[in-house]
Amino acid sequence: MNYIKLGDKLKIECFKHNGYLDRTSDHATVVYIDEKLLIVANDHTTLTEHNGNSHSTKEPAILFFYKKKWYNVIAQLKKNGLFYYCNIATPYIIDGGSIKYIDYDLDLRVFPDGGFKVLDRNEYNYHKKIMKYSRELDSIIKNSLTELINLKKNNLGPFKKELVEEYYKIFQTMQNNE
Numbered sequence: 001m002n003y004i005k006l007g008d009k010l011k012i013e014c015f016k017h018n019g020y021l022d023r024t025s026d027h028a029t030v031v032y033i034d035e036k037l038l039i040v041a042n043d044h045t046t047l048t049e050h051n052g053n054s055h056s057t058k059e060p061a062i063l064f065f066y067k068k069k070w071y072n073v074i075a076q077l078k079k080n081g082l083f084y085y086c087n088i089a090t091p092y093i094i095d096g097g098s099i100k101y102i103d104y105d106l107d108l109r110v111f112p113d114g115g116f117k118v119l120d121r122n123e124y125n126y127h128k129k130i131m132k133y134s135r136e137l138d139s140i141i142k143n144s145l146t147e148l149i150n151l152k153k154n155n156l157g158p159f160k161k162e163l164v165e166e167y168y169k170i171f172q173t174m175q176n177n178e
Contacts, residue, residue: 005030009027010098013099014089016127022050023047023049025045026046028099029042029174029175036068037065037067042060044058045061059076059077061074062077062164062168064157067092069147070091070143071089072092077168081113085107087104088103088104088108104127105123106124106141107120
């Protein structure tokens with residue numbers, strides 16, 4: 001199922017550098033796709049962690065996956081505002097009905113007031129050492145984090161609130177038509 005179209009439902013599989021499956025999400029609906037970008041949406045989806053624990057998300061989310069960018073962005077439409085959780089990760093691939101990527105621990109958390117925080121630096125440094133990330137990979141990861149922060153500072157791409165709202169409306173229309 002490498003050909004996907006609007007309305008398709010896909011799973012999301014997040015791996016670590018060593019090939020270990022870290023987290024899965026049971027469904028996301030395709031709301032936009034082109035040669036560079038895949039946008040999916042979900043609401044109350046089940047996330048299953050590597051240890052088998054699972055929980056349901058509490059709010060709708062719009063997820064931005066890129067073909068050539070080393071990050072993905074989750075816009076979370078919470079009752080108290082628009083939050084973002086951004087993963088530094090490989091460009092996505094589609095395989096067997098799933099969006100797949102490798103997560104490199106560093107995350108950017110963005111708050112409704114525009115503030116942001118880089119998360120998991122210690123986890124990144126630990127995995128970099130034990131999984132022997134190359135200098136080239138380390139450079140790509142750090143440059144991707146800088147690029148993501150610059151997008152946020154300038155409210156570009158997935159950080160444009162109107163864009164998130166537009167794709168959320170598309171998702172709602174798709175849900176209502178099911």
